Amino acid sequence: METTVNTHLSTVITPQELLNHWQGHRGLTRRVIEAFPEDDFFNYSIGGMRTFAEMVMELLGIAGPGIKEIATAETAQLLENVEHGNKKTKILELWDKATEDINTYWAQIKLEQFHETIKSFGQYEGTVWSSIFYFIDNEIHHRGQAYVYLRALNIEPPFFYER
Amino acid sequence: METTVNTHLSTVITPQELLNHWQGHRGLTRRVIEAFPEDDFFNYSIGGMRTFAEMVMELLGIAGPGIKEIATAETAQLLENVEHGNKKTKILELWDKATEDINTYWAQIKLEQFHETIKSFGQYEGTVWSSIFYFIDNEIHHRGQAYVYLRALNIEPPFFYER
Known part of the structure; x- marks a missing residue:
């Protein structure tokens, strides 16, 4: 195995690296949302599970509000429903808003x-x-579950390793 | 939000915490393997995807050898097939062996x-x-994909949040 020391940071992961890691995952999740036909995004499911739209509303309810709560110490409410009118563009808009919220509040979280x-x-x-x-x-x-939905719909999902 | 300072570790996560976090996930994955009927574990799939057995062989090929490679700096080979004779007990035995290997080699990885x-x-x-x-x-x-397989088979998967 080739090994190169590129930094001497004596820590597993820095807060900035963890943020970038998550936002990389969030970018992939955004592309998975985009890969769904609009109707299937809001209606398709397997085995009585939730639609991917419902799962994404859970993710939206957690991410921005969860990080804001950590940064501000103000108790957040877990809200898993948003007005979307069965439009993916609305969900993607909220996704991008959450991306900004996470960046904004993350910067206020101290290492300690x-x-x-x-x-x-x-x-x-x-x-x-x-x-x-x-x-x-x-x-x-x-998102892994959404990959199965896409495959069952005969749609090729984005590569898991591309962030 | 209630906040209690229980330690003053100025780091995102320690190596020991990351190991425990992963082994917690691995314990859940083990319970997901157990939840599959033997025949479905080796044969069931959706949308042309791999069986969960094939995915688990990939996970076995990565986990122990990947950590050993990091600890020893000896290049590892990625092997995704094991002799299992279509027996879950054999896969679970290899899973438990990997759990030990990860613990053993993890202890040799330095923070730097x-x-x-x-x-x-x-x-x-x-x-x-x-x-x-x-x-x-x-x-x-x-493992998220395996949850869909289980739901499609009308089997209740273990709780995601129990580690």
């Missing part, structure tokens, strides 16, 4: 906070880092 | 290594941290 214990949305106890990892992991989990 | 640039399996360039995050994210992604 990542090991603080919090209750996300007033109820889910964890550390700041474990809460943020949950937000990211939950997005990967549901 | 996480920002080194490496080529995983001799070909995928990244940092140590981004490679490990890829291993974890890829597992979450495919």
Whole structure:
């Protein structure tokens, strides 16, 4: 294995790297939303599961408000429904707004906070880092499900490794 | 939001926490394997995708060997096939062996290594941290797909948030 030392940062991951990592995932999730035909995005599902639109509304309810809550210490409400009129453009607009909100509030989170214990949305106890990892992991989990929906619809999903 | 400072670790996540986080995910993936009827584990798929058995063999090919490669700097080969004789017990045995291998080799990775640039399996360039995050994210992604397979088979998957 070739090994090159490109920095001497003695830490697993910096806050900026974790933000970039997540926004890379969020960019991929955005492309998965785009890959769905509008009707299937709002209506298609397998095995009695939620539509991808419903899952994405959950992700929108978590991401921006969850990071704002961590940054401001003001309890957030978990809202999983938005007015979308069955339009993907509306969902994508909210997605891009969340991207900005995450960047804005992330910049206010201090390194010392990542090991603080919090209750996300007033109820889910964890550390700041474990809460943020949950937000990211939950997005990967549901997006993986959307890949199956797309394959069942005979649509090629974006490459998982492209961020 | 209630906030309690329980430690003053000024870092996003420690190596030990990242290991525990991953092993928590791996425990959940193990329970998802257990939830499949043996025949469906090796044969069921949707939309021309791989069976969950094939995905799990990929995960087995990555996890232990990938961490061993990081710890020892000896180039690993990516092998995605194992002799299983269509027996879940064999796959679960290999899963548990990988759990031990990860713990063993993880203990040899130094904090300063996480920002080194490496080529995983001799070909995928990244940092140590981004490679490990890829291993974890890829597992979450495919396990999410297995949740759809289980739902389509009318089987209740384990709770995502239980680790």
